[in-house]
Amino acid sequence: MTAYSFSVNGMMRTVEAEAEMPLLYALRNTLGLTAAKFGCGLGQCGACTVIVDGQAVRSCSTPISAVEGTKVTTLEGLGTSEKPHPVQAAFIAEQAAQCGYCINGMVMTSVALLAQTPSPDLGQIKEALAGNLCRCGTHQRILQAVSRAAGRAAP
Amino acid sequence: MISRRSLLQAGGALVVALSAPAAAQVLADGDKALGKPLALTELDSFLAIHADGTATLYSGKVDLGTGLRIAYRQIAAEELGLASDRIRLIEGDTALTPNQGPTAGSTGIARGGIEIRQAAATARAALIGMAAEKLARPASELEAVDGEVRPIGGGTGIGFGALVGDRRFGLKVDPKAPIRPVADYRLVGRSLARPDVPAKVTGRHPYVHDFVLPGMLHARVVHPPAIGASLLAVDEATAGGARIVRIKDFLALVAEDEWTVVKALGTLKATWSDSRTLTGHETVPEAMRAGPFEGDEVVVRKGDPGPVLAAAKVLTGTFYWPMQTHGSMGPSCAVADVTSERATIWSASQSTHRFRETCARVLGLPVQAVRVIYLDGAGCYGMNGHDDAAADAALISRAVGRPVRVQWTRQDEHGWDPKGPPQLLSLTAALDDRGNIGAWRTEMWLPKATANLPNIPLIGPQAAGIVQTPGLSTGLISQNASPPYACPHVEVEVHWLKDAPLRPSNIRAPGKIANSFAVESFVDELAAAAGRDAVEFRLAGLSDPRGIDVVKRAARLMDWQSRPSPGPGGVGRGMAYVHYKFNETYVAIGMEVAVDRVSGAVKVQRIACAHDCGLMINPDAVRAQVEGNILQTLSRSLFEEVTFDRSRVTSLDWSSYPILTFPDVPKLLIDLVDRPNDPPLGAGEAAAAPVGAALANAIFDAVGVRLRSVPLTAERLKAAMG
Ligand code: FES
Numbered sequence: 001m002t003a004y005s006f007s008v009n010g011m012m013r014t015v016e017a018e019a020e021m022p023l024l025y026a027l028r029n030t031l032g033l034t035a036a037k038f039g040c041g042l043g044q045c046g047a048c049t050v051i052v053d054g055q056a057v058r059s060c061s062t063p064i065s066a067v068e069g070t071k072v073t074t075l076e077g078l079g080t081s082e083k084p085h086p087v088q089a090a091f092i093a094e095q096a097a098q099c100g101y102c103i104n105g106m107v108m109t110s111v112a113l114l115a116q117t118p119s120p121d122l123g124q125i126k127e128a129l130a131g132n133l134c135r136c137g138t139h140q141r142i143l144q145a146v147s148r149a150a151g152r153a154a155p
Numbered sequence: 156m157i158s159r160r161s162l163l164q165a166g167g168a169l170v171v172a173l174s175a176p177a178a179a180q181v182l183a184d185g186d187k188a189l190g191k192p193l194a195l196t197e198l199d200s201f202l203a204i205h206a207d208g209t210a211t212l213y214s215g216k217v218d219l220g221t222g223l224r225i226a227y228r229q230i231a232a233e234e235l236g237l238a239s240d241r242i243r244l245i246e247g248d249t250a251l252t253p254n255q256g257p258t259a260g261s262t263g264i265a266r267g268g269i270e271i272r273q274a275a276a277t278a279r280a281a282l283i284g285m286a287a288e289k290l291a292r293p294a295s296e297l298e299a300v301d302g303e304v305r306p307i308g309g310g311t312g313i314g315f316g317a318l319v320g321d322r323r324f325g326l327k328v329d330p331k332a333p334i335r336p337v338a339d340y341r342l343v344g345r346s347l348a349r350p351d352v353p354a355k356v357t358g359r360h361p362y363v364h365d366f367v368l369p370g371m372l373h374a375r376v377v378h379p380p381a382i383g384a385s386l387l388a389v390d391e392a393t394a395g396g397a398r399i400v401r402i403k404d405f406l407a408l409v410a411e412d413e414w415t416v417v418k419a420l421g422t423l424k425a426t427w428s429d430s431r432t433l434t435g436h437e438t439v440p441e442a443m444r445a446g447p448f449e450g451d452e453v454v455v456r457k458g459d460p461g462p463v464l465a466a467a468k469v470l471t472g473t474f475y476w477p478m479q480t481h482g483s484m485g486p487s488c489a490v491a492d493v494t495s496e497r498a499t500i501w502s503a504s505q506s507t508h509r510f511r512e513t514c515a516r517v518l519g520l521p522v523q524a525v526r527v528i529y530l531d532g533a534g535c536y537g538m539n540g541h542d543d544a545a546a547d548a549a550l551i552s553r554a555v556g557r558p559v560r561v562q563w564t565r566q567d568e569h570g571w572d573p574k575g576p577p578q579l580l581s582l583t584a585a586l587d588d589r590g591n592i593g594a595w596r597t598e599m600w601l602p603k604a605t606a607n608l609p610n611i612p613l614i615g616p617q618a619a620g621i622v623q624t625p626g627l628s629t630g631l632i633s634q635n636a637s638p639p640y641a642c643p644h645v646e647v648e649v650h651w652l653k654d655a656p657l658r659p660s661n662i663r664a665p666g667k668i669a670n671s672f673a674v675e676s677f678v679d680e681l682a683a684a685a686g687r688d689a690v691e692f693r694l695a696g697l698s699d700p701r702g703i704d705v706v707k708r709a710a711r712l713m714d715w716q717s718r719p720s721p722g723p724g725g726v727g728r729g730m731a732y733v734h735y736k737f738n739e740t741y742v743a744i745g746m747e748v749a750v751d752r753v754s755g756a757v758k759v760q761r762i763a764c765a766h767d768c769g770l771m772i773n774p775d776a777v778r779a780q781v782e783g784n785i786l787q788t789l790s791r792s793l794f795e796e797v798t799f800d801r802s803r804v805t806s807l808d809w810s811s812y813p814i815l816t817f818p819d820v821p822k823l824l825i826d827l828v829d830r831p832n833d834p835p836l837g838a839g840e841a842a843a844a845p846v847g848a849a850l851a852n853a854i855f856d857a858v859g860v861r862l863r864s865v866p867l868t869a870e871r872l873k874a875a876m877g
């Protein structure tokens with residue numbers, strides 16, 4: 001066991017863990033931040049996405065040792081129901097969640113996209129979300145929400 | 156909804172545990188109502204009015220991501236005369252909610268909602284009666300509005316809280332209690348925002364996956380490498396820091412900490428017997444024709460198609476829909492706290508009341524000693540692995556004497572969730588001399604659902620050697636297997652199979668997706684053979700004005716130009732229609748595709764849908780269901796087939812079982828027909844049914860090639876184009 005220190009939603013945290021333990025378990029079980037979801041543990045679905053130093057990262061396949069000294073942001077760190085982040089507000093406005101299990105990954109990936117490409121077109125949004133799976137078929141609303149957050153007309 | 160957190164100092168590391176998740180707070184509150192009536196006949200089973208004028212609604216059906224959470228509030232609020240945000244909803248807790256049956260079959264509104272409406276209408280009549288006494292005025296001069304009963308036309312009223320204030324009504328639900336006339340609706344029919352969306356989008360919504368109990372252990376189940384294999388030996392030294400739980404062939408790993416158990420799952424060495432009981436997915440259609448059979452059944456018969464088909468030039472086509480997984484985004488998860496006397500299970504089960512009885516049987520406990528509490532899971536669209544995981548958790552919790560959380564892996568869910576059954580249909584039809592459908596025969600091969608099966612056999616208890624009633628569950632899979640158009644001679648015969656290749660269960664729109672795929676593809680073949688336009692052909696055979704309306708509306712959205720199929724090539728368009736179960740929702744779907752002739756790749760460009768489900772409680776929630784039905788079924792039609800060899804499922808992740816991704820998502824055009832004066836018919840399934848055929852018909856229109864087996868992959872299309 002080693003102690004790993006990194007910032008989570010603006011607060012320095014230290015977690016004792018084995019180097020290879022995925023970040024997802026530290027967030028969900030040690031730090032009680034359950035927005036990031038276990039969907040596959042294989043890097044295939046995006047449900048576990050968090051932002052590490054500005055990049056959307058799959059926490060199910062990111063060893064905790066790799067985030068030492070970084071800045072991690074989770075969905076909880078973006079905003080709350082009362083004060084949502086603009087991307088979250090756009091998802092709420094479009095009612096872009098059915099079961100909502102995938103939505104953590106959709107919001108986090110979109111936030112990372114918009115930080116790099118503030119005004120993506122529909123093709124760019126689809127490309128950015130290509131690795132994020134949704135089984136409920138909420139895709140159209142998610143695309144509308146990201147377009148709304150980007151200040152574009154609904155696709 | 157923000158979870159309270161407590162800081163625990165453990166082993167020098169700073170550990171934050173969820174000591175009281177939002178869900179638990181709801182439960183603690185709700186527990187004040189323990190002992191309340193639960194019978195479907197009692198008003199208090201459904202509704203409580205509190206002293207502060209708020210209300211609690213108790214629903215046996217649950218919100219599976221479908222919007223029932225707002226729709227039920229709207230229905231109850233409308234009848235009561237109360238703001239919808241003054242109503243709390245408790246769902247699927249067997250100790251607190253009436254048993255309204257499973258949340259399945261698109262019955263959430265059409266049955267569950269109607270029961271709630273009648274309860275709320277009964278409550279309104281009772282409240283008005285109480286106020287009439289207090290105000291010394293006849294009930295006919297009073298109305299219930301804004302949480303109080305007051306004289307019609309104004310005057311001092313009495314608040315609901317003051318009238319009942321946490322006391323029970325002690326009344327039966329009155330099936331004749333007058334419901335509000337549609338013209339007076341203020342809430343029903345409006346797209347009120349769903350109350351769970353902000354919490355879902357900000358990461359505060361409590362899922363069963365997030366639920367934590369004090370002292371809870373983490374567990375993983377070790378499924379065998381082959382279906383039906385027996386456990387021969389376990390090398391205990393390979394379990395790392397995890398504890399092994401073994402009950403006959405049931406094997407599980409348990410630890411204080413989740414990562415320890417995840418690691419142990421990777422290192423554990425267990426020896427299993429060989430087992431080769433499966434057919435392999437490629438040979439399923441032949442195996443279905445071979446039986447063994449439970450028997451044959453004619454499910455539809457009108458006129459006598461035999462002689463007509465014998466005399467005429469006939470068309471024939473054989474259609475196949477393979478086994479598919481529910482593919483829930485979150486593998487199944489459950490938390491159980493079991494002692495020798497009682498059990499409490501937190502589960503995302505579609506049917507907590509049914510699972511309660513199953514769980515009692517599995518644990519050998521009286522049913523009164525078991526409580527099952529619903530918490531959201533990932534969307535399930537039918538019976539996925541939730542009940543299995545819950546039974547696993549119960550068995551392990553009892554074995555270790557601690558609360559246990561079982562989390563299935565992705566491979567567990569893909570490999571072991573009960574699957575949508577395979578369906579094989581052979582169709583024969585003839586045109587009459589005017590080019591209409593003259594005679595039609597459907598022969599279909601389907602696994603037979605076992606009558607009165609209490610629950611599908613769950614795999615954990617089965618491995619543990621616990622006796623369960625054997626049998627199959629499929630949902631009603633023989634419906635919509637004949638054309639919804641005029642035809643004087645129709646017969647549908649089912650060859651019921653004794654078994655299915657893998658354990659089946661109901662999956663969204665059970666059977667109707669495959670049957671509509673076959674029927675509506677074949678109708679297209681008939682239209683093409685008659686040299687007639689696919690929309691004109693359908694309209695000529697329809698007499699139900701609501702059916703005609705949706706077909707015309709979908710055609711209009713598509714800008715449909717009348718001509719026979721196939722078209723000039725490149726881009727193609729297809730149409731398909733369903734009257735769901737022949738007595739529920741009406742849907743027509745038009746699709747436009749572009750086909751790459753070299754690779755066979757299909758690009759779906761636009762999907763148009765006209766949808767008539769009668770009264771819509773919340774049109775935006777209906778729209779979300781329609782979108783979901785369309786995109787999920789597009790995925791199932793384009794990409795999905797569970798693969799297996801002689802021993803095991805081999806499509807165990809999202810790369811071996813690909814589903815729709817964002818670049819595949821077409822533009823959706825949806826027209827919801829508003830019929831507030833007609834009964835609500837359900838929106839959870841119907842729009843799924845026509846998707847496969849609309850797609851196959853559009854591909855035919857584009858390239859003149861007919862695909863009759865799903866998935867309609869590029870490889871298959873390329874091979875068929877030659
Ligand atoms: S859970 Fe991490 S990508 Fe699926």
Ligand code: FES
Pocket residue numbers: 097098099100101102103133134135136137138220484533534
């Ligand atoms: S909303 Fe359910 S998986 Fe996307």
